[in-house]
Amino acid sequence: xxxTLVIAKxxxxxxxxxxxxxxxxxxxPIFMGGGFIVMAITKDKVDTTDKRIAVxxxxxxxxxxxxxxxxxxxxxxIKDSVTGVKKFPAYxxxxxTPDVTDLNGQKLKLSDEVRNKKINAFVQIGxxxxxxxxxxxxxxxxxxxxNSLMDETQNWIGYVLNDKIREIRVAEIGIxxxxxxxxxxxxxxxxxxxxxQDTRTGDIKxxxxxxxxxxIMVPYILMFLMFMTLMMSAIPLxxxxxxxKSERIAEVLLGSVSxxxxxxxxxxxxxxxxxxxxxxxxxxxxxxxxxxxxGDIIPYHVLPWFFAYMLxxxxxxxxxxxxxxxxxxxxxxxxxxxxxxxxxLIIPMFVMMPVIxxxxxxxxxxxxxxxxxxxxxxxVRQATQVTIPIWQPIAGLLGVLIFTLLSVWIGGRIxxxxxxxxxxxxxxxxxxxxxxxx
Amino acid sequence: MTNIIEISGITKTFGSHVAVDNxxxxxxxxxxxGFIGPNGSGKTTTIRMIMNILYPDNGSIRIFGEEQTGSxxxxxxxxxxxxxxxxxMKLRELIQFHGELKKVPxxxxxxxxxxxxxxLEPWAKKKVETLSKGMSQKVQFIVTIIDKPAxxxxxxxFSGLDPVNAEVIRExxxxxxxSGSTVIFSTHDMSVAEKMCDFxxxxxxxxxVLDGTLQSIKDQYGQDTxxxxxxxxxxxxxxIDGIDRINDFGQQQEVRLLPGTDPQKxxxxxxLRARIxxxxxxxxxxxxxxxxxxxxxxxNSHE
Numbered sequence: 109x110x111x112t113l114v115i116a117k118x119x120x121x122x123x124x125x126x127x128x129x130x131x132x133x134x135x136x137p138i139f140m141g142g143g144f145i146v147m148a149i150t151k152d153k154v155d156t157t158d159k160r161i162a163v164x165x166x167x168x169x170x171x172x173x174x175x176x177x178x179x180x181x182x183x184x185x186i187k188d189s190v191t192g193v194k195k196f197p198a199y200x201x202x203x204x205t206p207d208v209t210d211l212n213g214q215k216l217k218l219s220d221e222v223r224n225k226k227i228n229a230f231v232q233i234g235x236x237x238x239x240x241x242x243x244x245x246x247x248x249x250x251x252x253x254x255n256s257l258m259d260e261t262q263n264w265i266g267y268v269l270n271d272k273i274r275e276i277r278v279a280e281i282g283i284x285x286x287x288x289x290x291x292x293x294x295x296x297x298x299x300x301x302x303x304x305q306d307t308r309t310g311d312i313k314x315x316x317x318x319x320x321x322x323x324i325m326v327p328y329i330l331m332f333l334m335f336m337t338l339m340m341s342a343i344p345l346x347x348x349x350x351x352x353k354s355e356r357i358a359e360v361l362l363g364s365v366s367x368x369x370x371x372x373x374x375x376x377x378x379x380x381x382x383x384x385x386x387x388x389x390x391x392x393x394x395x396x397x398x399x400x401x402x403g404d405i406i407p408y409h410v411l412p413w414f415f416a417y418m419l420x421x422x423x424x425x426x427x428x429x430x431x432x433x434x435x436x437x438x439x440x441x442x443x444x445x446x447x448x449x450x451x452x453l454i455i456p457m458f459v460m461m462p463v464i465x466x467x468x469x470x471x472x473x474x475x476x477x478x479x480x481x482x483x484x485x486x487x488v489r490q491a492t493q494v495t496i497p498i499w500q501p502i503a504g505l506l507g508v509l510i511f512t513l514l515s516v517w518i519g520g521r522i523x524x525x526x527x528x529x530x531x532x533x534x535x536x537x538x539x540x541x542x543x544x545x546x
Numbered sequence: 547m548t549n550i551i552e553i554s555g556i557t558k559t560f561g562s563h564v565a566v567d568n569x570x571x572x573x574x575x576x577x578x579x580g581f582i583g584p585n586g587s588g589k590t591t592t593i594r595m596i597m598n599i600l601y602p603d604n605g606s607i608r609i610f611g612e613e614q615t616g617s618x619x620x621x622x623x624x625x626x627x628x629x630x631x632x633x634x635m636k637l638r639e640l641i642q643f644h645g646e647l648k649k650v651p652x653x654x655x656x657x658x659x660x661x662x663x664x665x666l667e668p669w670a671k672k673k674v675e676t677l678s679k680g681m682s683q684k685v686q687f688i689v690t691i692i693d694k695p696a697x698x699x700x701x702x703x704f705s706g707l708d709p710v711n712a713e714v715i716r717e718x719x720x721x722x723x724x725s726g727s728t729v730i731f732s733t734h735d736m737s738v739a740e741k742m743c744d745f746x747x748x749x750x751x752x753x754x755v756l757d758g759t760l761q762s763i764k765d766q767y768g769q770d771t772x773x774x775x776x777x778x779x780x781x782x783x784x785x786i787d788g789i790d791r792i793n794d795f796g797q798q799q800e801v802r803l804l805p806g807t808d809p810q811k812x813x814x815x816x817x818l819r820a821r822i823x824x825x826x827x828x829x830x831x832x833x834x835x836x837x838x839x840x841x842x843x844x845x846n847s848h849e
Contacts, residue, residue, distance in 0.1 A: 114646045122634065356630035360686070362599050363624030364647040366616050528599055 115373025229253030341378035349433025417483035427519030556605030580743035
């Protein structure tokens with residue numbers, strides 16, 4: 109057997125036969141999907157404890173209506189019409205007469221009541237809200253609570269108050285509210301995917317409504333998978349090579365193989381590990397998604413690109429990490445170098461969201477054509493539902509290919525000269541000299 | 547006899563430090579060649595250049611009659627001075643792995659053979675990290691010679707071994723030589739070098755200072771050494787003129803005489819002081835020669 113493959117085989121077996129590998133294999137989907145699973149579970153779990161809201165109505169025209177609408181809602185909307193199970197909290201409105209002499213004192217008292225859990229929140233309606241002066245204190249409606257950003261109650265009250273304000277304004281100009289009911293009906297725009305034609309049957313497939321699952325999760329999962337495979341295959345090479353160097357295993361092996369064979373054997377071993385893990389995940393993912401009846405969200409056309417990018421990315425990153433490992437003498441050196449070395453992998457994670465949101469934008473295009481970022485970011489763009497111009501993935505892949513060859517060459521040279529060099533970690537200048545000299 | 551390794555005029559510098567300076571050496575096929583020299587004198591660097599792990603700045607190395615390019619390292623067994631093994635691997639798997647790397651036809655069988663030969667069978671399925679230091683020394687030796695290479699280069703093969711294990715390894719080295727291998731080893735143990743080597747090469751501060759058969763080296767120094775054993779120890783030699791240096795081994799003294807000193811005069815003086823059980827003129831031991839070269843500044847002292 110080829111010596112490189114003998115090394116690769118050993119690396120593969122050493123990695124796959126550990127308990128750590130099995131544990132990571134099992135835990136990874138949990139880490140990856142954890143957030144989404146929690147979101148999915150908690151989505152339907154609405155807090156149904158009743159809410160008591162104090163209202164200080166300085167305008168004097170909105171409070172009564174609000175109280176009335178809340179009572180209507182409590183009677184009609186909070187229970188499931190069929191099962192009678194409570195689905196939403198009831199809202200109780202306490203109308204408080206504004207204390208004109210000491211409004212701030214009154215607000216402080218109400219705040220303390222919120223803190224003491226006597227009420228959940230209080231609302232202050234300014235005196236001029238019907239005919240507001242923009243920017244004026246008098247024209248505001250304020251909702252005071254401990255967590256005023258994420259609050260369903262606030263939305264509901266805001267809607268009811270504005271509804272009433274509109275009604276009053278319409279009545280004031282002498283139009284009957286019934287005549288303009290449609291005036292305020294907001295028609296929501298729904299995001300849809302494109303119409304496509306089934307290549308076999310010729311049928312036109314209906315457009316699907318785009319949802320979060322598809323626009324974000326599919327690219328996210330593919331990118332995360334790539335990141336995690338790199339974490340499991342290429343990044344450990346830094347530590348492994350450092351250990352082989354410091355434990356003097358390297359020189360023993362160099363008695364039988366050339367440094368390049370040694371390095372490539374390790375990288376190919378890592379590659380085989382990642383093919384195993386991604387193979388398991390992708391097959392598992394495809395089967396379970398199909399079993400859930402969502403087979404049409406699997407981006408089959410992206411999978412070959414995924415594997416091509418992954419292959420090159422692991423070789424590219426692996427060679428670099430192996431080379432950097434060869435410059436380290438102990439784990440302190442390795443730790444110091446690890447974070448900067450990981451930046452090319454972390455940056456794509458940072459910019460993932462803007463790229464998913466606007467895959468055709470110049471930011472996304474430029475970033476995804478920078479070779480170290482291409483495997484992850486081009487993949488993300490391709491996995492979105494937007495059609496990327498075909499030259500871009502091809503150019504990206506070519507760039508990555510060139511970059512990978514360069515990494516193998518540079519990595520090999522650094523590895524060769526550093527793997528048996530003990531003592532101080534070489535400085536950049538020396539590394540560059542060795543790179544040139546070979 | 548053809549030369550299996552021919553080194554001509556190699557130089558290797560690290561920064562401003564010249565590790566090996568214009569070194570030439572020819573190793574005849576089938577010989578045992580001993581590399582000696584103080585720590586840091588360039589032995590390991592020379593060996594690494596032969597192994598193509600380091601590249602000389604100047605000069606050339608020919609192995610098997612060809613320029614060393616690394617293509618022939620498969621025919622060389624190399625035991626580095628500082629060596630490590632994959633600690634998490636099981637012993638038999640590890641030996642088999644190295645056998646595969648060296649393209650041994652049946653690595654598993656070969657592993658079993660050597661495990662038995664070195665009494666390591668009970669550990670075959672244990673992890674390397676459970677082995678004692680001596681045992682892992684033996685394993686390292688096995689993985690070096692598992693393919694019975696044509697050239698065997700051993701950097702300090704006996705360091706840290708007890709006499710029994712050193713004996714086993716010595717036997718295997720001699721067997722391999724009998725079957726045609728050329729052996730190069732470096733050592734700090736001069737008595738081993740004297741007993742085993744056909745040729746001795748000494749490097750000091752990167753330069754070759756000795757090269758030849760043991761006899762030819764000793765001949766250069768002549769019969770200037772007195773081996774003395776008395777009931778008084780070194781005190782028997784106090785205040786006697788004509789002595790350059792005494793290597794005191796306690797029971798026995800190795801005395802280097804100043805040029806022109808008559809040993810008879812010394813015998814006359816010692817015989818009056820002590821009972822002599824040995825008085826022999828000889829050529830200096832390799833150890834003494836080593837010290838004469840490596841500690842020139844001490845040559846003038848009488849201690």
